Amino acid sequence: MRSFTIGLFLATVLLPLFSIAQKKTKPPEPPPPVTAKGGHLVYTPDQKGDRIPDFSYSGYKGGDMPIPDAPVLITVPLKDGDAGFRIQAALDYVAGLPADPQGIRGAVLLEKGVYQVAGSLLIRQSGVVLRGSGMGEDGTILRATGHDRRTLIRIIGKNDRITDAPMDIADAYVPVNSLHLRLAGGNPFHPGDRILVHRPSTEAWISLLGMETFGGGISALGWKPGQRDVYWDRQVKAIDGDGITLDAPLTTALDTAYGGGKVAGYHWPGRIEQVGVENLRCISDYDTENPKDEAHSWMAITLENVSDAWVRQVIVLHFAGSAVAVLETANRVTVEDCKYLSPVGEIGGQRRNAFLGSGGQTLFQRLYSERAVHDFAVGFCAPGPNAFVQCQSYYPYSLSGAIDSWASGILFDVVNVDGQTLSFANREQDAQGAGWCAANSLFWNCSAARINCYRPPGAQNWSYGSWAQFGGDGYWSESNATIQPRSFYYAQLADRLGPEAAKRGQVLTIENEASSSPTIEQAATLTAWSVKPRTQLTEWIDQAARRNPIPISASDAPSIDKTGLKPSPIAQHAAPMEIVNGWLVRGKAVLTGRRYYEPWWMGSVRPYGVEEAKPAITRWVPGRTGTGLTDDLDSLTSRMERQRVVALDHNYGLWYDRRRDDHERIRRADGDTWPPFYEQPFARSGKDTAWDGLSKYDLTKYNHWYWDRLKRYADLADEKGLVLIHQNYFQHNIIEAGAHNVDFPLRPINNINHTGFPEPTPYAGDKRIFMAEQFYDTTNAVRHDLHRAFIRQCLDNFTGNTGVIQLIGAEFTGPLHFVQFWVDNIHQWEIEKRHHEIIGLSTTKDVQDSILADAARAVTIDLIDIRYWYYQQDGKAYAPVGGENLAPRQYERFLKPKRPSFEEVYHSVKEYRLRYPTKAILYSAEGCDSFGWAVFIAGGSLANIPAMDPRLLNAATAMLPVDLPGQPQGQWALGGKDGYIVYANAGHPNVDLASVGKKFHVHRFPVEGGAIVYWLEK
Secondary structure, three states: OHHHHHHHHHHHHHHHHHHHHHHHHOOOOOOOOEEEEOOEEEEOOOOOOOOOOOHHHOOHHHHOOOOOOOOEEEEEOOOOOEOHHHHHHHHHHHHOOOOOOOOOOEEEEEOOEEEEEOOOEEEOOOOEEEEOOOOOOOOEEEEEOOOOOOEEEEEEOOOOOEEOOOEEEOOOEEOOOOOEEEEOOOOOOOOOOEEEEEEOOOHHHHHHHOOOOOOOOOOOOOOOOOOOOEEEEEEEEEEEOOEEEEOOOOOOOEEHHHOOOEEEEEEOOOOEEEEEEEEEEEEEOOOOOOOOOOOOOOEEEEEEOEEEEEEEEEEEEOOOOOOEEEOOOEEEEEEEEEEEEOOOOOOOOOOOEEEEEOOEEEEEEEEEEEOOOEEEEEOOOOEEEEEEEEEEEEOOOOOEEEOOOOEEEEEEEEEEEEEEEEEEOEOOOHHHHOOEOEEOEEEEOOEEEEEEEOOOOOOOEEEEOOEEEEEOOOEEEOOOOOOOOOOHHHHHHHHHHOHHHHHHHOOOOOOOOOOOOOOHHHHHHHHHHHOOOOOOHHHHHHOHHHHOOOOOOOOOOOEHHHOOOOOOOOOOOOOOEEEEOOEEEEOOEEOEOEEEEOOOOOOOOOHHHHOOOOOOOOEEOOOOEOOOOEOOHHHHHHHHHHOOEEEEEEOOOOOOOHHHHHOOOOOOOOOOOOOOEEOOOEEEOOOOOOOOOOOOEEEEEEOHHHHHHHHHHHHHHHHHOOEEEEEEEEHHHHEEEOHHHHOOOOOHHHEOOOOOOOOOOOOEOOOEEEOHHHHOOOOOHHHHHHHHHHHHHHHHOOOOOOOEEEEEEEOOOOOHHHHHHHHHHHHHHHHHHOOOOEEEEOOOHHHHHHHHHOHHHHOOOOEEEEOOOEEOOOOOEEOOOOOOOOOHHHHHHHHOOOOOOHHHHHHHHHHHHHHOOOOEEEEOOOOOOOOHHHHHHOOOOOEOOOOOOHHHHHHHOOOEEEOOOOOOOOEEEEEEOOEEEEEEOOOOOOOOHHHOOOOOEEEEEEOHHHOEEEEEEO
16 A cells, blocks of 8 residues: 555656656757748758749749830731731741840731631741730730631740750759759859759659559559659859859759759750730630530640740630640740630640640749639649749639649749649659659649649648648648738749839739627728629739730831732642553652651650651641641651652551550540540540540541641642652551550440441450451441541542542451442542542452452552562462451461562562553562662662662653563663663673664662662663
């Protein structure tokens, strides 16, 4: 009993002392990352020196000064009809004027009224501004007409940056928000130099983030070293020994443990600056019967290869893509007082990205968006700082925030997303493996249905004053509270440049003070105040013209109509393509050269995905033009000329959506499709939902953009002497892997036309598909009519072109009866139209021979394409049978063909060239690229041979393949009454000139492999 009493006494005495000791040893709370004290922001770096970045360097001139008002130097009076040519002429006129000391040339002024624009307007020189006379309904309206999916206004310099050799950064660790670097190996820079600061994406860093894979035991979408590098575009402000001071901070740390960093100087002669679009309204025409119509203008304004630019006081209506997209080659841009209204298009990937920033130091402020997908978004590896300030969205379909990989230094400041999410998070496999999207980024006084603020390993994200449901392990402070300062960006700008700079913010303030226990007098005041509707951001933007008037006085500026408009040059055409003596020619020359074969489905729009991409006429990436994106067809065809590529072999895409690259057969949860898109020939209906999450196809209507692109290529081919090989069908969708069929437009679930195929699709072994027999069944009334209409569309589209070869389909191993159906419909069309197309027969050998033996059908055939059969090295024919419901590579797996030789390629072509001397022969089978001389010397067209004397190619049109006397080993020849062309691996050409009794000039051309081509000219 006594021991219990003593123990109780000790416990009573010692426990309070223990509690006191515990309180005394509790570590103090760390100071917050940022606080407002004395009217200024005070930052607390972490143990590595990282801190919240200074976002005030975002915007025109790095936030240092307001947008200038350029003087009006020319006007474009309102007239009926397409105004695009006259507006472009005015932009080019100003581009030719001298710039003032600030680099401003002047503004093109448009009057009030509606200007119809059928094409794109290009600002491609520094110092040029396009200005309207108001963004209201009574102001200047640019109306994008027609079916083209182009960008209405492109601010675009040249992508000709030249980068010097990089230097290593000497610092072991460069913290977030650093403005200073030390260089290893000397300092070659001077104040004013432009540089790139490069942070590599190493294997160690990717492993730290856990981005090698996103589950399923599959790493196809996982990040790879070198694919998520970050490049900051900076200017050297000062130097000190081996150190340089930058003009804007870095937004991701440089750590030698993860690859450190490098610095390289650069020169960019073609980048433009001091350019802008302002004070107008952009409207896109669309099909009012289809609320998801996409056959109209997609992007209102894009900026690329540009610095110190702006878009202000612009309202955008009905565009399918973006109001403003700042692409990755743009830097120091301000977009302000703009709206994105009533978009028309599918609810899906790459659509309705209202305001998108993929460049650096961009300020988006006072913006309003409605019914977008991503209203306010930052793209792939965007090198911050970038800021969205005072923005509001209404009824979005998806999140705003960081939507692609590792954008760092993003500020969302007084941003309200009404009914959707604001997100800094790991998107994992979404957006083609976006993974961690945001780092070292801040939400300040934002509200949304949900706010995600997650912390990536090795970095941080912060949220202050957020109103939402919450998710994430980032830093949170004062949630569900409105905090001061109201705008973080303008508080930073005031700290950096002084309080006058903050007046540019024009931030709507929170009126009055909230109180849970007001006095009677306060309640009365607040009650009276509550009667008046609060000013909404959309109204505040409408009032921008009063707060920040843009001058529209033309003073003495001339009219473009009085400056001597130069007419557009008339395109010059090459000689028409035709078949002469069984040769495919333009003018007098046989057509020879390499071919491009379009990809079917591969690609990524990220930098690492476009470098080695092949050209594709109907590959589509909204708002982006170039290799691996939407090909610029004029540039493509010019490159083909330079590289001796004579033809492009086109077929429609295997599937539209890159998500299908996984070869899954599952229905997609939504329409968040991944680019690049390989467009299909048919139009979407705007009704119901197909397997890919977009609307179903209408097989009786055709995709305007797809067919217009093919037509444009064919027009350019006729100008430049090139060829389009147009594959009408693509068999890959109906044979082999089941994934090939799931998004196919003719599958019943994907169209509104009741095509009659079984649904659900009968997958053999839940994997393979054998739908060819049903697809080629023209006794089905619905499919019969659809096939007939489609074949006619393939012909109608190219009326007036001569450089198109029509083939039945890529990878075609179909049955004879379908080829007969195809030929019969072409024949009927030619009779009705009184017009003849160049029709090629490209089938298995048995089907080919049957059609050619049919005199009534053979007359329609102009060209024989040897593609799905050939003679092997041993002289035996590799000749799969048509109509057996096997794809070419399925045949190859069990027939195991051997490669052909030079001799057997020659054999294949010569046999058909002599049997059908009036028909041209193409060889597209195995060995076509390697044995071009075998094809040519046997009489085949489009042979892959090097550039030759044009006179030789002219002379060839009068020749046929001939046997040389004694058939000398290693020699083959073309011959005619006026000469010979001999390909010789060894020895002199063995030609019996005495028998023809003529004298010849001998021209000798060494070619690859040590062979000699001899041209014996009469």
